[in-house]
Amino acid sequence: MDSADAADTVVVADGLTKRYGDRTAVRGIDIQVRRGEFLGFLGPNGAGKSSTLRMVACVSPRTEGRLSVFGMDPDRHGPAIRARIGVVPQQDNLDTELSVSENLRVYARCFGIRRREVRRKIAELLEFAALTDRAGAEVETLSGGMRRRLTIARALVNDPELVLLDEPTTGLDPQARHLLWDRLLGLKRAGVTLVLTTHYMDEVERLCDRVIIIDQGRIIEQGTPPELIGRHAPPEVVELRYPPDRQAIAAEKLAGLCERVEVLPERLLLFVHHSEQALSEIYRSGLPPESSLVRRSTLEDVFLHLTGRSLDD
């Protein structure tokens, strides 16, 4: 890679691999994250999202492959890289015996931020997390969602150029989620590079420029959310419910009316181009469903199609 590329690319991974003992969590993935980009990782439980993020955060040494962050090697320049990254871990690790603002203060000091600067920063981050009126409260007394907000605010204490968010919105109420989305988009506007993992597809559709779907440690698909939907799912979905004894027959008969049928225990999903037309054909075919629902196809449909619906490991 030439130097112009290097300046634009914050993270480069080639054949990145992580093994824990004889279990392989990440199997040779290639990633490039451009400066200012908002990248989303999707994948079922155990796919290797957190492992990947932890390697990029320079807290987990890679087993194999090449990795460079800000053009530096995590094995050799860990502290220098970590100084420029903000990390929101999947599990909160706040000091619950300290107050909200003390948590921010000690963390800021870990980054060597000067005391005077720290005071200003704390006020700003409390505002960010909407926790100003709880500044003096012990973390022990905060609700789960408040802790999550504090963890996210804490990750910004060093004005990071790259922010890694591992399921940041798990446990947040809708208000807090929307607030966070706006804050994250604000960071993006300010030029910060963001990498997020989540199980909420709407979050990815709303925030991310690009999505990488991983399963069992491998990248199985990537692109912008609209690209992925266009590639893997016809635009509309008709969801139908039938009594159990008639579902199989219906599935067979209706298959001809649509691009793809997915048979779930209680529902049939018909992927179609024109739902109105499909629906009237369904009623004409003499197989009226108990109920029907028409919607646009989403990233979630793509995700489930690509990674399978069962909970296998």
Place this chain on the structure above:
Amino acid sequence: MILEWQAVHGIRNWRGALVGGLVIPLVTLAAIGFGLGAVVPHGAVGDSSYLRFVAPAVLATAAFQYAVAESTEPVMAGFKWQRTYEGVAVTPVTPRQMVIGQLLWTAAQIAASGALVALVMVACDAMEPLPALLALVFSTVGALAFAAPVMAFSAMVRDGSAFTALNRMIILPMTLVAGTYFPISQLPTAARGLAMATPLWHTVELCRDGGTGGPTSGAIAVHLAVLALWAAIGLAATFRLFRRRLTF
């Protein structure tokens, strides 16, 4: 930075720290030094009074207990109960710096509480001022040397019940027999060897030497060397274990 983190903790918990660091050693001194001292005939433990014999050991023992308290549960909390170490691991602070920060903070607390204990001891004529000062320094150094291996132990074990075992099977017996309340010459030979391997015995000897102006600088050097060995092994193990548990 870690030092500051710990300090914020310390300031919040000063009442608990005061009880552990001051009240317990002074009660021990009163019970053992004055109480037991009253029934121990003069000359039984060398040519000093029993109170003066036991005072430096109480100081050293208190320092060790403080070191153990600071190097067990807080370490487990950092790794497991609160995972605060994981939080620090993503900052520029390295695992090695975390260990050093934690040990320095432990040392500062031991020195501070030890200073208060020593003051009271001087006030009730259990120690002379200058030897008390020396004993304060030696007990802090010795306790720190012991904190390192205890920290390694805490980083190695996976749950808190191990600390109960540590206290019952190692700390308590060591506190009783390492030349603290009676000279180790009273012990059977095998036990004497064991007692002489403990860092506490070396620390107690150092604290007492300062107090009686007895043995030579050679003996002092040997005691310090043994403590340095404990510290070095403990520190090396702690560094390794911290790195292994924080960067997996």
